[in-house]
Amino acid sequence: MYTPPHFQETDADQITAIIKTAPLASIVAQTDDGLIANHIPLLLGPKRRLIGHVALANDMHRLIENGQDVLAIFRSDDAFVSPNFYPSKPEHHRHVPTWNYQVVHVSGPITFQHDTHSKRAAVGLLTRTHERRVNGDRAWKMADAPKDYMDRMLEGIVAFQIDMQRVLGKSKLSQNRDARDYAGTIEGLRATGHGVMADRMHRRASGEK
Numbered sequence: 001m002y003t004p005p006h007f008q009e010t011d012a013d014q015i016t017a018i019i020k021t022a023p024l025a026s027i028v029a030q031t032d033d034g035l036i037a038n039h040i041p042l043l044l045g046p047k048r049r050l051i052g053h054v055a056l057a058n059d060m061h062r063l064i065e066n067g068q069d070v071l072a073i074f075r076s077d078d079a080f081v082s083p084n085f086y087p088s089k090p091e092h093h094r095h096v097p098t099w100n101y102q103v104v105h106v107s108g109p110i111t112f113q114h115d116t117h118s119k120r121a122a123v124g125l126l127t128r129t130h131e132r133r134v135n136g137d138r139a140w141k142m143a144d145a146p147k148d149y150m151d152r153m154l155e156g157i158v159a160f161q162i163d164m165q166r167v168l169g170k171s172k173l174s175q176n177r178d179a180r181d182y183a184g185t186i187e188g189l190r191a192t193g194h195g196v197m198a199d200r201m202h203r204r205a206s207g208e209k
Contacts, residue, residue, distance in 0.1 A: 085188030
């Protein structure tokens with residue numbers, strides 16, 4: 001990924017936040033059938049590992065060899081940035097449109113797990129994390145489903161882990177603009193429905209997390 005120094009994301013908290021708030025990763029790998037990509041929700045696990053699972057019918061776990069390096073791409077918010085956002089534009093018109101975005105690339109070896117314990121742990125972590133976020137105290141639990149049904153569901157998946165050996169973050173958030181054009185971008189993004197990114201840029205400029 002092309003990452004100029006001023007767009008490189010080095011804040012570990014920001015990288016973690018991107019992974020947690022944009023968990024649907026694109027997992028890319030080179031195989032004998034060529035490049036493949038799958039879109040799979042991943043969660044940060046212990047020991048710098050990403051945890052997920054795929055359907056047994058998904059050839060991903062057959063095409064990718066155990067221990068092979070893969071690339072997981074997490075893409076957070078993105079937004080079009082118009083030159084009209086910049087207060088300096090009427091002065092010289094030396095601006096062009098661009099795009100703001102935040103992404104994290106994680107690469108490392110993948111390990112597939114076919115045992116019931118690993119599959120149950122992967123599904124449990126995924127559902128516990130997202131169910132609590134959506135439903136709070138009323139979160140769905142694996143134990144809510146009949147045991148025989150849950151056992152059949154687990155038979156139909158393959159769990160996996162990705163060791164996070166290389167992590168590259170990029171936050172292209174108009175850091176290369178002067179203060180007034182940066183502020184103008186925040187206003188423009190907010191006016192065009194990108195309040196989350198605008199708030200993130202505002203916090204970044206004020207030194208907040």
